[in-house]
Amino acid sequence: MSSRRLVLGIDEAGRGSLVGDMFVAGVALAEGLEEALLRAGVRDSKSLGRSRRRELLLDVIRYSDMIVVSRVAPEDIDRGNLNDLEVGAVERILRHARSRGISPSRIVLDEIAGRREAVERIARSLFPDAEVLMSPGADKTFVQVSAASIAAKCLRDESIRILSSRYGDLGSGYPSDPRTVRWLSAMASTGSLPDCVRRSWGTLRRIKTRTLDEFARKR
Secondary structure: OOOOEEEEEEEEEEEOOOOOOEEEEEEEOOOHHHHHHHHHHHOOHHHHOHHHHHHHHHHHHHHHEEEEEEEEEEEHHHHHOOHHHHHHHHHHHHHHHHOOOOOOEEEEEEEOOHHHHHHHHHHHHOOOOOOOEEOOHHHHHHHHHHHHHHHHHHHHHHHHHHHHHHHEEEEEEEEOOOOHHHHHHHHHOOOOOOOOOOOOOOOOOOHHHHHHHHHHOOO
16 A cells, blocks of 8 residues: 555546536545645636636646546436436545555535435445545535546546537537537437436426427427
């Protein structure tokens, strides 16, 4: 195990999306590097543009002892509970860290509703001496979690880019994005949805209902 005191920050990207995978990233950083990352501009990925996130990922790679990302596919999200799936991704990250000899003195992540005890139990079974801190808005207040959010979001960005090249401009993939809603309406009207769409989301059901209503009116 490493003798350096490390902080492992964990965060996700794509949790609330209609389209594509959820990515959960873990970034291990040595204590004392916080200021270097803050000076570089590392902060919550949602406050950064795509090109800036990619630039900052290079700084995260430069300073980190480990970056690991766990992917959760749409079909898994449709079959399972999102909070439980995120806990599972966190566990995979922690197990990978242990297998690589990474022994964090602190594990920091955003709150996962109703899963605090489960996360603490998993973390302490693998790293008995580590402090486990689940904090709402951790991606804004802990630079290690901000770094993880950048890693997760960059992979999410690239995944959406690849899907758009295959299926057409689908926007960000989120239900608040008009481009995503227009794309999904067009896809629903063909009667065929690609596997990247999360079929259990309520927005999809509303779009499909509206599309059927519009089809009936045109007949």
